[in-house]
Amino acid sequence: MYISIFDSINLIKTDWKDIILKQRSELEKIDNYLLSLHISNIVIYPPPDLIFNAFNHFNFNDTKVILIGQDCYINEGEAMGLCFSVPNGKKIPPSLSNIFKELNDDIKCNIPMNGNLLKWVVQGVLLLNAS
Numbered sequence: 001m002y003i004s005i006f007d008s009i010n011l012i013k014t015d016w017k018d019i020i021l022k023q024r025s026e027l028e029k030i031d032n033y034l035l036s037l038h039i040s041n042i043v044i045y046p047p048p049d050l051i052f053n054a055f056n057h058f059n060f061n062d063t064k065v066i067l068i069g070q071d072c073y074i075n076e077g078e079a080m081g082l083c084f085s086v087p088n089g090k091k092i093p094p095s096l097s098n099i100f101k102e103l104n105d106d107i108k109c110n111i112p113m114n115g116n117l118l119k120w121v122v123q124g125v126l127l128l129n130a131s
Helices: 005-009 016-021 024-039 094-107
Strands: 065-069 125-129
Touching: 005 016, 005 024, 016 024
Parallel strands: 065 125
Antiparallel strands: none
16 A cells, blocks of 8 residues: 555654655655655555654754765665664664764774664754755
């Protein structure tokens, strides 16, 4: 069963919802594209309920940092709707591992044991995927 992008947007619990819905014509194009993928039996990650997850954790005015990733998720159960982030228990993606190494080199942050970035998100870091 196909779940419209507008149904996914309706799951957003913050003021981002109204901001995103102002782009209705672009959203309709995206929705048509996603429907065509669905009809072609192409799997889309993250699942519909997590597509806009990045916008669920803080309001627009609470945004402190925006990170934009370009790496697509290829395995089921990895995509959280937050770029670079993977659930606890999943292997840390190479791109996130490199970010952790750079943070450790630059500001001596400890390298986490998992790739779940929710602790960043709740501090106002918007994690978007470009794809």
